[in-house]
Every structure is written in C-alpha cells, then in structure tokens.
Amino acid sequence: MAMPPLHYGFVGTLDITDQGRKIRLLKFGFDFDYNPVCFVAMGGKQNGTLNYGTGTGQEWTKEDLIQFPGINSRSPFDELAWNKVVGHQAQELRRHTGLWALRGDRVEGMNVGLAGRETVRIERVQFQGKLVWDVHVEGMARRT
Numbered sequence: 001m002a003m004p005p006l007h008y009g010f011v012g013t014l015d016i017t018d019q020g021r022k023i024r025l026l027k028f029g030f031d032f033d034y035n036p037v038c039f040v041a042m043g044g045k046q047n048g049t050l051n052y053g054t055g056t057g058q059e060w061t062k063e064d065l066i067q068f069p070g071i072n073s074r075s076p077f078d079e080l081a082w083n084k085v086v087g088h089q090a091q092e093l094r095r096h097t098g099l100w101a102l103r104g105d106r107v108e109g110m111n112v113g114l115a116g117r118e119t120v121r122i123e124r125v126q127f128q129g130k131l132v133w134d135v136h137v138e139g140m141a142r143r144t
Contacts (some may be wrong), residue, residue, distance in 0.1 A: 001028065008032050021140045028135060030067060034106045036122045036133055040114065042098035089113045107131070117141060 001012040010029035017024045025041040069137050083090040090100055090112050102120060104110025109123040117139035125134045 003030065008034060020142050021106065022143055023140050024117065026137065030106075031103060033074075036104040036106070036110055038100075038102045038104075038110065038120055040100040040102070040118075040120065042100070042114070042118075051083075085112055090115075140141065 003009075003011045010027055012028055014026045014028075016026070022042050023040055025039075027039040029037050031037050044069070055143050069122045082103050083093055083104070085091070090102060090110055092115060093099070093101075098115075100114055100120075102110060102112050104112075104122055107124075109121070111121045111123075113117070113119050118134075118141070119138045121136040121138070123136075124131055126132075127134075
C-alpha cells in the first residue's frame with residue numbers, strides 16, 4: 001500500500017474474515033500529524049455481516065452514537081474515539097468489545113497488545129533505499 005507524500009487518511013483495508021481468525025478487518029492510515037493509525041475489528045458475524053463492536057442488539061441513542069463512534073466514524077480529532085494504551089496494552093472502549101482504534105507515534109511507531117495474544121506493531125524501516133512503514137500483526141489465533 002502506498003500514500004503520496006504529505007497526505008493523510010486511510011491507506012488501505014485488509015478484510016481477512018474468510019481466514020477464520022479472530023481478527024476480521026484491519027484498516028491502516030495516518031492522522032493529520034502523520035502518526036500511524038490502525039483500526040482492528042475482531043467482532044463475529046451476525047446475520048451475514050461483520051459486527052464492528054456496535055453492541056449486541058441494544059438500541060443506541062443519538063448521544064450513544066456520538067460518545068461511542070463506530071469504526072468508520074472515528075476522527076483523529078476525537079480523543080474519546082481512541083483506545084487508551086497503558087504500557088503496551090490497549091484498553092477496550094466501553095460498548096466496543098472487539099473494536100480497536102489505535103494511534104502510534106510518527107517517530108516511535110506502534111507496538112500494542114490487544115485483548116488476547118494479538119499484537120499490532122508498525123515501525124519505520126529502510127526498504128530498497130526508502131523509508132517505509134512495516135506492519136506486523138502477530139498472534140492471530142483462529143476463532144473458536
């Protein structure tokens with residue numbers, strides 16, 4: 001995946017639902033300050049579609065939707081929309097079990113553990129004489 005210099009937003013999405021892993025969707029990009037961002041959906045299928053952590057059939061009020069934005073509604077400007085990382089472990093957001101919105105650092109990259117054994121690591125490396133971002137998702141267990 002590639003993004004033109006000085007641009008920000010999403011670079012690409014990997015939908016690996018059919019591989020039978022706990023992680024279903026990975027969405028990568030950069031915020032306005034060129035920090036790497038990654039959205040991860042680990043929700044199960046409900047009625048043939050992915051559950052992106054938007055509850056279990058509960059009725060959501062307009063206030064709930066604002067306070068707990070879904071995977072496609074998050075913004076780099078909304079501090080409540082990002083998972084808090086303590087040490088290297090991401091804390092789950094209330095009402096978004098299995099949905100992760102992670103923001104790294106443009107110099108340090110990202111090395112974050114999720115709820116299970118899964119780890120998302122994004123680091124800057126040299127590749128064919130160019131500085132690129134290398135993405136690793138480790139510990140992707142199969143669904144049970």
